[in-house]
Amino acid sequence: MPGSTRQFARCLLGLFVALLFTLPAFSQLRNAAAGRLSVGAAVNIDAFNNTSGEPQYRPTLSREYNMLVAENVMKFDTIHPAQNTYNFTQADQLVAFAQANGMKVRGHVLIWHNQIPSWVTNGNFTRDQVIAIMQDHITTVMQHFAGKVVAWDVVNEAVSDNNGAMRTDSFWFQKIGQDYIQMAYQFARQADPNAKLYYNDYEIEQPGPKADTAFSIVSGLRQQGLIDGIGWQMHKVNPFRITSANETNAARFLNLGLEMTVTEMDIRQTLPSTPTSLQQQALGYGDVMRFCLTRCAALVTWGFTDKFSWVPGTFPGQGDALPFDMNYQPKPAYTAMLNELGGTLPAPTGLAATAGNAQVSLTWNAVTGATSYNVKRATTSGGPYVLAGTATGTSFTNTGLTNGTTYFFVVSAVSSSGESPNSAEVSATPSGGTAGFTIAFSPTSLTVNQGASGTSTINITRTNFTSGIACTASGMPSGVSATFNPTSTTGNSIAMTLAAAATATAGGPTNITVSCTGGTLPARTATLTLTVGGGGGNGGVTVTPAVASSSPFFNELQVRLANTQTISALTVTVVIQRTTGVSFSGQYNTIGGQITQSNSSTTSAITYTFRLSSGTLAPATSGRTFAAQASGSGTAHPTSGDTWTATYTVGGQNFTQTGTF
Numbered sequence: 001m002p003g004s005t006r007q008f009a010r011c012l013l014g015l016f017v018a019l020l021f022t023l024p025a026f027s028q029l030r031n032a033a034a035g036r037l038s039v040g041a042a043v044n045i046d047a048f049n050n051t052s053g054e055p056q057y058r059p060t061l062s063r064e065y066n067m068l069v070a071e072n073v074m075k076f077d078t079i080h081p082a083q084n085t086y087n088f089t090q091a092d093q094l095v096a097f098a099q100a101n102g103m104k105v106r107g108h109v110l111i112w113h114n115q116i117p118s119w120v121t122n123g124n125f126t127r128d129q130v131i132a133i134m135q136d137h138i139t140t141v142m143q144h145f146a147g148k149v150v151a152w153d154v155v156n157e158a159v160s161d162n163n164g165a166m167r168t169d170s171f172w173f174q175k176i177g178q179d180y181i182q183m184a185y186q187f188a189r190q191a192d193p194n195a196k197l198y199y200n201d202y203e204i205e206q207p208g209p210k211a212d213t214a215f216s217i218v219s220g221l222r223q224q225g226l227i228d229g230i231g232w233q234m235h236k237v238n239p240f241r242i243t244s245a246n247e248t249n250a251a252r253f254l255n256l257g258l259e260m261t262v263t264e265m266d267i268r269q270t271l272p273s274t275p276t277s278l279q280q281q282a283l284g285y286g287d288v289m290r291f292c293l294t295r296c297a298a299l300v301t302w303g304f305t306d307k308f309s310w311v312p313g314t315f316p317g318q319g320d321a322l323p324f325d326m327n328y329q330p331k332p333a334y335t336a337m338l339n340e341l342g343g344t345l346p347a348p349t350g351l352a353a354t355a356g357n358a359q360v361s362l363t364w365n366a367v368t369g370a371t372s373y374n375v376k377r378a379t380t381s382g383g384p385y386v387l388a389g390t391a392t393g394t395s396f397t398n399t400g401l402t403n404g405t406t407y408f409f410v411v412s413a414v415s416s417s418g419e420s421p422n423s424a425e426v427s428a429t430p431s432g433g434t435a436g437f438t439i440a441f442s443p444t445s446l447t448v449n450q451g452a453s454g455t456s457t458i459n460i461t462r463t464n465f466t467s468g469i470a471c472t473a474s475g476m477p478s479g480v481s482a483t484f485n486p487t488s489t490t491g492n493s494i495a496m497t498l499a500a501a502a503t504a505t506a507g508g509p510t511n512i513t514v515s516c517t518g519g520t521l522p523a524r525t526a527t528l529t530l531t532v533g534g535g536g537g538n539g540g541v542t543v544t545p546a547v548a549s550s551s552p553f554f555n556e557l558q559v560r561l562a563n564t565q566t567i568s569a570l571t572v573t574v575v576i577q578r579t580t581g582v583s584f585s586g587q588y589n590t591i592g593g594q595i596t597q598s599n600s601s602t603t604s605a606i607t608y609t610f611r612l613s614s615g616t617l618a619p620a621t622s623g624r625t626f627a628a629q630a631s632g633s634g635t636a637h638p639t640s641g642d643t644w645t646a647t648y649t650v651g652g653q654n655f656t657q658t659g660t661f
């Protein structure tokens with residue numbers, strides 16, 4: 001490829017990548033409505049220009065709408081503040097924004113009885129002068145925006161609320177007479193023959209005298225080819241529903257060959273709104289969208305967020321009239337409109353958050369039809385949320401968070417036709433800092449007798465640390481060794497067993513230091529105190545077997561036991577060989593009632609069992625006897641093959657001794 005072509009290709013690629021990243025993260029109403037009708041909103045210039053204070057205003061506007069209208073800044077008093085002064089600055093800003101974001105612009109408004117500057121009303125002009133002022137105004141404004149504004153509200157609110165009478169107290173009516181209307185449309189047609197010319201009014205959606213007057217005005221203008229559209233403002237009060245009367249009334253306007261736009265819709269309600277009133281409101285919004293889908297060039301709301309609406313200032317005690325709430329979150333009204341456009345996805349379910357170090361990991365259930373998900377975060381429950389990121393799968397990790405701050409998350413599903421409502425909210429508080437771990441013994445002291453062993457658990461507490469941890473021990477007295485199970489772990493505990501040889505030095509307590517390392521971290525140490533008990537490998541228990549009697553008619557085998565430390569569990573068993581004619585004849589012990597005695601016989605053996613009842617202790621003593629008796633006839637029983645076993649616990653250690661008589 002020649003250099004210049006390659007350069008061009010690279011340029012194109014760059015442009016494509018730049019476009020990819022400058023496209024809004026997700027597009028909603030406007031995408032769902034694309035090719036069917038325009039969706040628009042009136043723009044409050046203060047919010048629009050307060051980009052730092054209202055960071056969500058512009059993104060929401062351009063994401064959701066493909067049409068805008070100036071709420072005030074194209075009105076006479078703003079745009080034409082003195083006879084020879086036109087001020088297009090703010091209106092131009094809106095038009096530039098619209099063009100940058102692929103949005104159409106409605107022009108509002110040329111001739112209206114409100115928001116006329118005093119230089120006009122107090123100027124003492126003659127009829128002809130007022131007509132000239134009107135023509136100059138219409139011509140200058142329309143030509144300034146020619147090609148940029150698709151439709152103009154040429155005359156606004158010319159009919160009064162009084163039984164369909166003209167608004168005779170209008171400055172224009174008083175100065176010019178009813179002809180002002182026709183003149184305005186003539187001037188407008190001349191100024192920009194490509195713009196659609198609208199008549200705009202409120203309460204003309206309802207059949208009645210006011211609608212009839214509006215109808216006859218536009219009929220006359222239509223016959224002269226001076227008008228293209230009818231605007232229904234639709235400032236409504238909740239609960240509002242479209243009825244067949246509205247449809248019939250629309251039909252007569254449409255039958256004139258006019259296009260129709262809902263130009264200033266809102267549905268106000270008494271504050272505070274409730275979940276129920278918001279659902280009611282949603283029915284009205286859904287109705288108007290459904291109505292408009294088959295009839296309107298555009299559906300425009302008078303603002304979009306309840307944070308900026310003319311309602312509270314004009315109708316005290318009322319508000320919440322728009323599709324987005326104060327936090328720019330879509331309300332049921334929004335969802336209802338999206339529904340009518342077939343763009344609804346259900347909210348994701350199963351959102352779960354796991355806090356990490358300066359991050360929170362989220363998972364949720366997939367939503368059928370979703371192409372991506374918007375993860376939104378707030379630092380107060382319920383919002384305002386900011387877009388934390390988008391995910392194509394069902395998980396997302398939000399990094400760069402502040403440890404110790406609680407964050408609230410919701411997730412919405414997105415498809416080409418729109419965005420779902422938000423999921424239920426979850427919260428998480430990231431914590432941690434540097435990765436590390438600590439260790440601690442449980443128990444922190446052990447007594448191990450000579451010839452026995454004892455175990456203590458090393459509990460590991462990890463913070464953002466997942467490496468394997470291994471330990472070594474030092475400081476053991478002679479004859480004591482330490483083993484670790486497991487030798488290394490990525491889990492949370494290691495068992496340390498200290499085994500004392502029979503020859504280990506008795507005494508203590510001695511400090512045993514265990515040192516554990518993991519990854520590249522310096523070692524953590526913990527100390528355990530060890531006492532080595534005496535007993536030479538039997539826990540201080542001496543067992544002496546004795547044959548007290550061995551005769552042709554009676555045997556008594558004794559297990560004599562002496563202990564230097566308290567015994568906490570003890571079982572002594574004697575097994576006598578059952579030679580011909582020999583059988584059980586009795587058993588006893590010198591401890592008493594805390595010993596449970598039992599016996600059993602087979603053809604070859606008699607077993608005598610003596611068991612210290614659980615929970616009782618056998619204190620140190622120089623001698624105890626456990627006796628097993630048998631009787632028989634004939635030759636003397638050969639006691640030499642009879643056996644004994646003593647199993648006991650001393651100082652937490654288990655011992656077993658066995659032997660024969």
Ligand code: XIL
Nearest residue numbers: 071072108109156233264302309310
């Ligand atoms: C309202 C604006 O929303 C307010 O900010 C302003 O103070 C007064 O005008 N019908 C119309 C709109 O045609 O121009 C009006 O806008 C609302 C009623």
